[in-house]
Amino acid sequence: MTSEHRHTISTIAAGTFLLLCAVLWARPVCADIIYLKAGGALRGEIIEQDEKTITLRVPYGRMIIKRSHVQRIEKEDVLNVLLAQSDGLLKDGKTDAAVAKLEETVRRFPSSVSARERLLRLYHRRAESLHTQGRLLEADRFYRRILELAPDDEEAAEHTRKVDAIRKDAPAAEKEARLLLSFGQYRQALETFNRLAEVVPGSAVRNRRFIARAHAGYGARLLEFKRFAEACSHYNAAVKLDPTLLARRKDEVVIARFSPIVSEINEKGRTLSDARWETLAAELKAIIALDDKNPHFHYALAVCYHELERYAEAAREYAVVTGEKPDLSALPGSLGALQQRAKKKTESDPIILSFRKPSFTDVRPGPTQVLETEHFIIHHHNDEMAVLVARAAEYFLRRNYKVFLDAMPENCWSKKCDVFIYRTHEEYLQQSHQPSWSPAMASTTGIAGQLERHHIMTYQTVEDLTASHLTHEITHIIHGAVVHYHGSNPIWLREGIAVRQEPWFKRMRMARIIREAQNDGKLLTLEQVIEQKGYPPGELVDLFYAQSYALVTALQRSGGKEQFTQFCRQACTAKALAAVKEVYGLDRDELEKRWKKHEADLMSLLDKV
Numbered sequence: 382m383t384s385e386h387r388h389t390i391s392t393i394a395a396g397t398f399l400l401l402c403a404v405l406w407a408r409p410v411c412a413d414i415i416y417l418k419a420g421g422a423l424r425g426e427i428i429e430q431d432e433k434t435i436t437l438r439v440p441y442g443r444m445i446i447k448r449s450h451v452q453r454i455e456k457e458d459v460l461n462v463l464l465a466q467s468d469g470l471l472k473d474g475k476t477d478a479a480v481a482k483l484e485e486t487v488r489r490f491p492s493s494v495s496a497r498e499r500l501l502r503l504y505h506r507r508a509e510s511l512h513t514q515g516r517l518l519e520a521d522r523f524y525r526r527i528l529e530l531a532p533d534d535e536e537a538a539e540h541t542r543k544v545d546a547i548r549k550d551a552p553a554a555e556k557e558a559r560l561l562l563s564f565g566q567y568r569q570a571l572e573t574f575n576r577l578a579e580v581v582p583g584s585a586v587r588n589r590r591f592i593a594r595a596h597a598g599y600g601a602r603l604l605e606f607k608r609f610a611e612a613c614s615h616y617n618a619a620v621k622l623d624p625t626l627l628a629r630r631k632d633e634v635v636i637a638r639f640s641p642i643v644s645e646i647n648e649k650g651r652t653l654s655d656a657r658w659e660t661l662a663a664e665l666k667a668i669i670a671l672d673d674k675n676p677h678f679h680y681a682l683a684v685c686y687h688e689l690e691r692y693a694e695a696a697r698e699y700a701v702v703t704g705e706k707p708d709l710s711a712l713p714g715s716l717g718a719l720q721q722r723a724k725k726k727t728e729s730d731p732i733i734l735s736f737r738k739p740s741f742t743d744v745r746p747g748p749t750q751v752l753e754t755e756h757f758i759i760h761h762h763n764d765e766m767a768v769l770v771a772r773a774a775e776y777f778l779r780r781n782y783k784v785f786l787d788a789m790p791e792n793c794w795s796k797k798c799d800v801f802i803y804r805t806h807e808e809y810l811q812q813s814h815q816p817s818w819s820p821a822m823a824s825t826t827g828i829a830g831q832l833e834r835h836h837i838m839t840y841q842t843v844e845d846l847t848a849s850h851l852t853h854e855i856t857h858i859i860h861g862a863v864v865h866y867h868g869s870n871p872i873w874l875r876e877g878i879a880v881r882q883e884p885w886f887k888r889m890r891m892a893r894i895i896r897e898a899q900n901d902g903k904l905l906t907l908e909q910v911i912e913q914k915g916y917p918p919g920e921l922v923d924l925f926y927a928q929s930y931a932l933v934t935a936l937q938r939s940g941g942k943e944q945f946t947q948f949c950r951q952a953c954t955a956k957a958l959a960a961v962k963e964v965y966g967l968d969r970d971e972l973e974k975r976w977k978k979h980e981a982d983l984m985s986l987l988d989k990v
């Protein structure tokens with residue numbers, strides 16, 4: 382017996398030490414190390430011992446060792462083994478496994494400072510890397526674990542506070558995003574959906590179709606400003622989320638995809654590589670698969686083939702444009718003339734894209750209906766529109782008050798605001814006595830600082846009823862209340878603030894108007910803007926609104942909300958320049974400089990193609 386044991390021990394000790402190590406790495410629970418006089422060591426769990434022998438549980442069974450062979454017994458340092466293992470995992474790039482290993486270590490050795498420190502370091506590393514990738518929610522999980530270990534960690538505390546706030550607001554944000562979408566404020570809707578998706582993982586899936594609609598709506602706006610590449614990527618995102626949009630908005634989608642190709646060919650032309658022409662041809666074929674009627678797509682594809690010296694295919698595509706029967710007998714000699722005929726055809730048949738802009742055309746028969754909300758009384762002839770206007774009005778009221786004050790005051794108005802929505806532009810003009818260019822109006826009358834009457838008038842088929850006009854006119858009503866119904870609000874200030882509350886696309890139109898006037902040398906001077914009494918003549922209205930908007934923005938950017946509200950109040954009684962000097966400390970030239978800078982910033986947005 383003894384000699385057998387001895388044999389076994391010495392074999393293990395001499396020959397399989399490395400093997401034991403491997404087993405040890407796999408099972409770190411071993412607790413005792415028996416160092417042998419013959420050299421080497423055994424790791425296992427001592428389950429029995431007396432004066433003569435030690436019984437050791439090892440991974441493959443149990444082993445009896447004579448005491449006389451043992452040099453010393455040590456409790457294995459499980460902590461160090463675990464730490465070494467996590468270091469090894471980290472070195473191999475297995476960060477998640479290293480985190481798990483360190484978490485186990487900390488659980489088993491809660492008092493080990495070095496384990497805690499390593500784990501915290503690792504948590505921070507993971508959290509920061511996830512954060513920079515924009516994976517806020519995953520980062521948040523690590524920040525929360527940091528706080529469990531180190532409740533004083535400021536970085537982690539700040540991060541989790543932010544996430545908690547967004548999460549708490551999530552139901553409201555979701556509602557807001559959907560509302561913005563229904564009002565046609567696509568970009569704002571998208572921003573809100575994106576913010577939500579960062580912290581509430583399910584929200585992107587739940588709102589899939591809404592997000593798709595927002596992408597498509599925003600894409601259409603971008604097309605309007607010839608920002609084709611961006612438009613294209615938004616349409617692609619839309620179709621990916623909701624493939625049914627492809628059929629419903631096919632014209633927009635194909636134009637969004639086609640336009641960047643046209644720009645590229647026109648700008649780079651002959652410098653494009655063959656590989657690039659091949660790619661463009663493939664994209665054009667995909668577009669033609671969606672719409673094979675449009676001659677422009679065939680012409681562009683023919684140009685690609687022509688450049689690639691695939692003459693027969695080029696001839697076929699040019700011939701689709703001209704409606705001829707392709708003559709393939711004299712290629713490539715005949716191609717030049719055929720191309721010219723096709724080009725002429727496309728030039729005489731430009732692409733005109735008409736966007737499907739929702740407008741309320743149904744008119745309910747009978748007398749005017751009334752829909753009353755907390756702050757508005759809506760007089761209308763279309764129930765569906767009235768409900769949308771009601772929701773939008775209450776939303777814009779709360780939102781636009783924040784231009785002046787931190788929040789809408791309780792009992793902000795002593796009377797509800799009437800909103801008259803007429804059936805036609807003619808009816809609106811007749812009732813409102815506005816000039817013919819006017820799409821909507823707001824009026825407030827007050828006596829001695831008390832509200833007498835305020836109302837909004839517009840008509841139900843006006844373009845961008847809620848997205849643009851409603852938010853604009855409600856801003857006028859709020860502005861009146863904020864300056865305590867003083868009668869002499871400067872008109873540039875009034876309109877500038879209101880335009881600023883309209884969506885992005887409206888401001889881009891303003892940018893375009895400013896650029897055109899600048900190119901024609903027709904920009905208004907600062908004095909022409911701030912001294913304007915009443916509305917300017919029709920042909921100057923757009924420019925006056927645009928430059929007023931730029932001026933208001935320049936002012937708002939020169940100070941905080943309180944200063945701006947103070948300025949609005951002073952501007953009712955003092956000259957504008959005096960009020961600017963008093964509230965912002967800016968003289969005329971400095972104000973003009975800032976105004977011009979903002980106009981330039983605005984115009985530069987138009988160049989983003």
Ligand SMILES: [Zn+2]
Nearest residue numbers: 853857876879
């Ligand atoms: Zn206005």
